[in-house]
Amino acid sequence: MTIASYYRPETVDEALGILATRGPELLVIAGGTIAMPLINEGISLPTEVMGLRRAGLDTFAPQGDVVVIGATLPITRLTQQTDVPLLRLAALRTASWSVRNMATVGGNLFAPPPAGDVATALLALDARVTLRGLDGSRELVLDKFWTGFMTTALNPGELLTEIKVPLENVTTTFIKFGRKRDNTPAVVTVAVVAELNDGAVAGARIALGAAGPHPIRARNAEAELHGRALSASVIAAAADAAAAECDPFTDALASETYRRQMVRLFVGRALAQLKPATNGREA
Amino acid sequence: MVSVIVSFEVSGRKVEAMVAPLTTLQSVLRNQLGLTSVKEGCRQGGCGSCTVLVDGEPMMSCLLPVEDVAGRRVTTVEALSTPERLDQIQRAFLDNNGYQCGYCTPGMEMVAKALLDHNPHPTRDEIVDALAGNVCRCTGYRPIIDSIEAAARAGQEAAAR
Numbered sequence: 001m002t003i004a005s006y007y008r009p010e011t012v013d014e015a016l017g018i019l020a021t022r023g024p025e026l027l028v029i030a031g032g033t034i035a036m037p038l039i040n041e042g043i044s045l046p047t048e049v050m051g052l053r054r055a056g057l058d059t060f061a062p063q064g065d066v067v068v069i070g071a072t073l074p075i076t077r078l079t080q081q082t083d084v085p086l087l088r089l090a091a092l093r094t095a096s097w098s099v100r101n102m103a104t105v106g107g108n109l110f111a112p113p114p115a116g117d118v119a120t121a122l123l124a125l126d127a128r129v130t131l132r133g134l135d136g137s138r139e140l141v142l143d144k145f146w147t148g149f150m151t152t153a154l155n156p157g158e159l160l161t162e163i164k165v166p167l168e169n170v171t172t173t174f175i176k177f178g179r180k181r182d183n184t185p186a187v188v189t190v191a192v193v194a195e196l197n198d199g200a201v202a203g204a205r206i207a208l209g210a211a212g213p214h215p216i217r218a219r220n221a222e223a224e225l226h227g228r229a230l231s232a233s234v235i236a237a238a239a240d241a242a243a244a245e246c247d248p249f250t251d252a253l254a255s256e257t258y259r260r261q262m263v264r265l266f267v268g269r270a271l272a273q274l275k276p277a278t279n280g281r282e283a
Numbered sequence: 284m285v286s287v288i289v290s291f292e293v294s295g296r297k298v299e300a301m302v303a304p305l306t307t308l309q310s311v312l313r314n315q316l317g318l319t320s321v322k323e324g325c326r327q328g329g330c331g332s333c334t335v336l337v338d339g340e341p342m343m344s345c346l347l348p349v350e351d352v353a354g355r356r357v358t359t360v361e362a363l364s365t366p367e368r369l370d371q372i373q374r375a376f377l378d379n380n381g382y383q384c385g386y387c388t389p390g391m392e393m394v395a396k397a398l399l400d401h402n403p404h405p406t407r408d409e410i411v412d413a414l415a416g417n418v419c420r421c422t423g424y425r426p427i428i429d430s431i432e433a434a435a436r437a438g439q440e441a442a443a444r
Binding site for chain 2: 003004006031036039049053076095096097099102103170182183
């Protein structure tokens with residue numbers, strides 16, 4: 001054990017002060033479910049660690065047409081408190097009960113495979129993140145938070161403090177496809193948020209997890225849907241577009257080629273679930 | 284490195300541990316307090332054999348710095364029974380062949396305890412969902428799920444009397 005200090009600040013300001021003083025050597029954790037396995041294995045060898053469990057960020061606050069989620073809200077509490085079906089589904093498909101009791105919503109934005117299933121749902125919901133430093137805070141759309149594989153827009157000295165989710169009257173679907181049903185990283189995760197108007201798609205956001213260096217929007221697929229009814233041919237065109245524009249990786253669970261095929265399959269299925277089946281059969 | 288002293292409660296008993304920073308709860312429970320039900324399995328949060336309850340909620344003690352349970356209530360499987368009498372969950376595991384080698388059993392039983400405390404009438408699917416983080420390499424799970432169903436029935440019968 002080489003760790004000199006484990007700081008446990010009780011306010012965000014105290015945490016920002018420690019971050020400013022201890023600098024880039026400081027490893028910041030919250031639920032610990034990402035960092036502790038690496039520390040236990042000796043893969044990560046931090047000299048100093050700061051835990052945010054007591055920093056007062058485990059909050060959930062509906063404010064008008066937005067819900068503000070504190071970065072360290074445990075995933076289990078998200079499943080209990082949110083009435084956004086997409087968020088609840090994504091949270092319930094994350095890891096296992098004991099891990100959900102520890103893992104946090106903010107931490108999910110940093111989780112492997114790059115970023116987790118809740119993060120993918122938040123991207124589809126067009127969430128914004130608040131990044132706070134000693135000089136003040138700034139807001140970013142989640143789409144601009146990830147800048148590459150395991151890199152983010154967080155500047156030195158900044159902490160992710162909250163996630164703001166707009167509450168819209170939309171239709172959503174969520175599919176996580178893994179090698180087994182539960183407690184497994186995603187082969188591919190698909191989250192869709194759509195506004196349907198008389199059967200036609202007035203607007204749609206499609207987010208893909210484990211299909212790029214971070215959760216990504218399938219914007220070409222979204223464009224295929226715009227203004228059109230969700231016919232089998234429109235859905236197929238959107239699924240093809242998503243498969244073409246995604247940028248998946250190969251790991252122990254699946255190859256890049258397989259993931260791309262699964263993106264096509266599950267984007268198609270997710271879109272078909274957006275509306276009741278027509279002609280008496282499922283698309 | 285400066286050691287720290289952490290006070291918390293284990294199964295109704297106040298304890299203190301002197302630890303290096305970021306020592307895991309699993310290590311303290313097993314190596315300092317002699318609670319050998321708390322296994323060091325994968326150390327990744329993937330196997331569930333270190334599961335304990337913190338303020339009644341199941342957590343992976345291998346991922347939890349012990350400093351984070353200061354002042355909190357930790358429950359291990361040792362709290363379920365007395366030397367004379369098994370808890371109904373343990374009784375049900377015994378009666379339904381819910382274990383073979385026994386390695387995963389304490390973690391399984393702690394999840395069962397938390398599940399039945401929250402939900403005395405779980406469906407079979409709810410039991411399966413609750414156990415998703417606990418790995419057993421012997422039984423193939425069916426007897427474990429049967430055991431928890433039987434423990435739930437025993438609890439309902441006891442409540443009805």
